[in-house]
Amino acid sequence: MSIPRNAWYPIAASEEVGRAPIARRVLDVPVVLYRTTSGEPVALEDRCAHRPVRLSDGVLEGDLIRSTYTGFTYDPAGRCVSVPTQDHVPYGAAVRCFPVQDDGSFVWVWAGETGLAALRTPPDTALLRDAGWTTFGGSLDTAAGIGLLLDNFCDITHVAQLDQDIAPPALTAGPTPPLEVEVSETTVRFWRRFDASPLAPWNAQVLELPEDAEHEQVEEGEFVGPGYWVDRWTVEVKGHDDRDGQHVFVFSHALTPLSATRTRHIWRVSRNFASSAAADGTLTPLFEAYYARVGEVLEQMQSILDEEGPRPEVAVAADAAVSHVRRIVQRMVADELGG
Amino acid sequence: MTQSAAPLMSEFEADAVVAAAETVADDVVLLTLRPADQAHLPAWTPGAHLDLILGDGSGEVVRQYSLCGSPATRDSYQVAVLRTPDSRGGSEAVHRLAEGDRLRIRGPRNHFPLVSSPRYVFVAGGIGITPMIPMIEEADAAGADWVLHYGGRSSDSMAFRELLTKYGDRVHLVPQDQTGLLDLEAVLGTPAPQTLVYCCGPEPLLRAVEERCHAWPSNSLHLERFTPKERADDGDDAAFEVVLQRSGLTIQVPPGTSVFDSMRDAGVSVLGSCLEGICGTCEQTVLEGDVDHRDSVLDEDEQASNECMMVCVSRARGPRLVLDA
Numbered sequence: 119m120s121i122p123r124n125a126w127y128p129i130a131a132s133e134e135v136g137r138a139p140i141a142r143r144v145l146d147v148p149v150v151l152y153r154t155t156s157g158e159p160v161a162l163e164d165r166c167a168h169r170p171v172r173l174s175d176g177v178l179e180g181d182l183i184r185s186t187y188t189g190f191t192y193d194p195a196g197r198c199v200s201v202p203t204q205d206h207v208p209y210g211a212a213v214r215c216f217p218v219q220d221d222g223s224f225v226w227v228w229a230g231e232t233g234l235a236a237l238r239t240p241p242d243t244a245l246l247r248d249a250g251w252t253t254f255g256g257s258l259d260t261a262a263g264i265g266l267l268l269d270n271f272c273d274i275t276h277v278a279q280l281d282q283d284i285a286p287p288a289l290t291a292g293p294t295p296p297l298e299v300e301v302s303e304t305t306v307r308f309w310r311r312f313d314a315s316p317l318a319p320w321n322a323q324v325l326e327l328p329e330d331a332e333h334e335q336v337e338e339g340e341f342v343g344p345g346y347w348v349d350r351w352t353v354e355v356k357g358h359d360d361r362d363g364q365h366v367f368v369f370s371h372a373l374t375p376l377s378a379t380r381t382r383h384i385w386r387v388s389r390n391f392a393s394s395a396a397a398d399g400t401l402t403p404l405f406e407a408y409y410a411r412v413g414e415v416l417e418q419m420q421s422i423l424d425e426e427g428p429r430p431e432v433a434v435a436a437d438a439a440v441s442h443v444r445r446i447v448q449r450m451v452a453d454e455l456g457g
Numbered sequence: 458m459t460q461s462a463a464p465l466m467s468e469f470e471a472d473a474v475v476a477a478a479e480t481v482a483d484d485v486v487l488l489t490l491r492p493a494d495q496a497h498l499p500a501w502t503p504g505a506h507l508d509l510i511l512g513d514g515s516g517e518v519v520r521q522y523s524l525c526g527s528p529a530t531r532d533s534y535q536v537a538v539l540r541t542p543d544s545r546g547g548s549e550a551v552h553r554l555a556e557g558d559r560l561r562i563r564g565p566r567n568h569f570p571l572v573s574s575p576r577y578v579f580v581a582g583g584i585g586i587t588p589m590i591p592m593i594e595e596a597d598a599a600g601a602d603w604v605l606h607y608g609g610r611s612s613d614s615m616a617f618r619e620l621l622t623k624y625g626d627r628v629h630l631v632p633q634d635q636t637g638l639l640d641l642e643a644v645l646g647t648p649a650p651q652t653l654v655y656c657c658g659p660e661p662l663l664r665a666v667e668e669r670c671h672a673w674p675s676n677s678l679h680l681e682r683f684t685p686k687e688r689a690d691d692g693d694d695a696a697f698e699v700v701l702q703r704s705g706l707t708i709q710v711p712p713g714t715s716v717f718d719s720m721r722d723a724g725v726s727v728l729g730s731c732l733e734g735i736c737g738t739c740e741q742t743v744l745e746g747d748v749d750h751r752d753s754v755l756d757e758d759e760q761a762s763n764e765c766m767m768v769c770v771s772r773a774r775g776p777r778l779v780l781d782a
Binding site: 231234236237239242296297298299300301302303304305307308309343344403433434435436437438439441445449452453454455456 | 463464465466467468470471498499500501502505527528529531564565566567570571572573574594595597598599600702703704705728742781
């Protein structure tokens with residue numbers, strides 16, 4: 119799968135970017151990130167215009183960044199503003215400056231045609247900052263292309279095969295209920311509703327419900343752009359007094375293509391119940407292990423593709439979401455490349 | 458327990474409220490539509506269109522209109538609709554809408570995407586200007602070299618002419634009562650390198666532009682129709698077989714019945730909207746077999762590639778098609 123450039127990618131978590139330059143990467147381009155004295159994020163190509171050195175190895179001077187090898191100094195727009203060996207700055211000396219936005223959860227960069235950035239908006243991540251939700255998460259670099267990660271999120275039925283500890287029993291109880299898929303030009307949302315069935319023991323534990331009690335459950339996934347995926351698992355609790363209501367896990371996946379075959383995956387697990395640190399203690403190791411396991415499998419897929427090449431795949435009915443997501447991404451790439 | 462594995466497909470659909478209804482030219486109303494609840498409107502790109510679903514006394518009226526606002530505006534959609542005395546009466550119903558009224562919206566979808574290019578020639582006739590407004594904004598933002606040739610009956614009939622003044626001499630307004638018809642020979646007579654032509658407007662303009670562009674490199678011309686393209690010959694409808702690979706089904710399509718209807722009859726959920734081969738909603742990926750394309754969405758090259766088909770109108774040339782459905 120080729121990868122769209124004209125898209126906002128969540129290159130770092132907001133708290134990772136501060137007054138010390140950090141090195142990141144998007145679509146094979148090295149990017150240095152830092153904040154100005156007023157806290158605005160800056161994203162520049164991480165390579166001095168004078169010699170092949172990283173600006174991320176340099177230092178900040180106010181809002182400027184100076185290479186500690188060449189001494190070339192750049193402003194937040196990427197313009198070279200001083201060089202150590204002469205009074206005037208070489209004409210046109212500059213490094214590429216990327217459109218950048220910080221929504222309080224992620225720092226997003228636009229890796230494509232600069233002028234188009236203002237006409238597109240990064241996905242909405244407000245839930246991650248909503249006081250009604252408790253969120254934890256982690257991040258990992260996965261040696262697999264972003265397309266493999268998107269395919270993976272489109273179909274979570276493999277959870278039942280991959281991780282028996284975390285999988286809801288609803289997923290292993292036989293053929294899954296039919297998928298409902300809702301599409302638009304740029305989005306794909308799907309959901310399936312499971313009849314009342316028991317919860318995984320860890321899930322019953324954090325909800326403080328008996329392990330054998332059965333509840334209706336809804337799985338939902340949403341592709342909102344190549345750099346962001348959201349899925350949800352809702353447990354509809356009835357007949358348990360003050361425990362009744364919709365208990366929802368929201369899993370947010372911020373994806374940045376580092377290269378065609380490597381992806382930065384920042385994941386967040388949010389819940390609208392059991393906000394205690396004790397619940398975090400139960401949930402965090404489970405999800406850390408699960409996403410690490412998913413990453414291993416995706417890396418294996420990438421290495422098989424690298425060694426043996428792609429092959430036509432046998433598809434099943436449940437691939438309706440996968441095929442729509444692939445189509446949207448392919449269209450974005452085709453429109454970018456031109457006719 | 459055996460459960461049907463067939464997925465149920467739908468398009469994004471929401472209740473919308475008319476936030477503003479303004480007359481922007483003779484017989485042209487510009488509607489600003491906001492979601493009635495907290496729903497997030499899906500993002501879209503230039504060339505996309507939206508279904509308006511209007512209830513009238515005798516039932517539901519569904520019409521497609523190009524989005525004409527900016528993709529950067531995420532809390533509303535805008536469409537501009539010309540009142541036409543067509544027999545189907547959709548535009549009359551739209552013109553009766555007032556601020557605060559509710560309607561259903563569905564989509565957006567896009568079969569007229571703006572493909573990246575260093576140069577564009579935009580040709581709009583009348584209300585065909587609507588998809589060009591976001592296209593121009595995008596081409597300009599991308600730093601492309603572009604011109605717009607916009608013809609209309611009269612200056613007062615031409616929507617968005619004030620908005621277009623900011624683009625200076627890239628925009629050529631051609632009101633017929635003052636300057637006559639668009640001079641397509643001057644605009645398109647000589648094929649230009651690395652240039653894409655985008656055209657939207659009434660059928661005679663589309664046909665004239667298609668003719669002029671025969672001399673251009675293939676893939677240069679992109680156009681959008683509001684009404685089905687006239688077909689010289691619909692051919693004889695023969696029966697054929699369609700294999701739906703993902704669903705694991707083989708269905709028979711009898712003469713006079715569409716692939717779309719046959720799929721629905723077999724219980725396969727397939728998207729559809731206009732059912733006339735103009736909106737592109739029912740596009741399916743073709744894995745095997747020769748398609749008899751009868752739609753007005755795909756251009757000649759896309760039809761020749763045989764990679765996809767609009768199942769509401771197109772059929773098989775041979776005895777069998779295999780679809781990724």
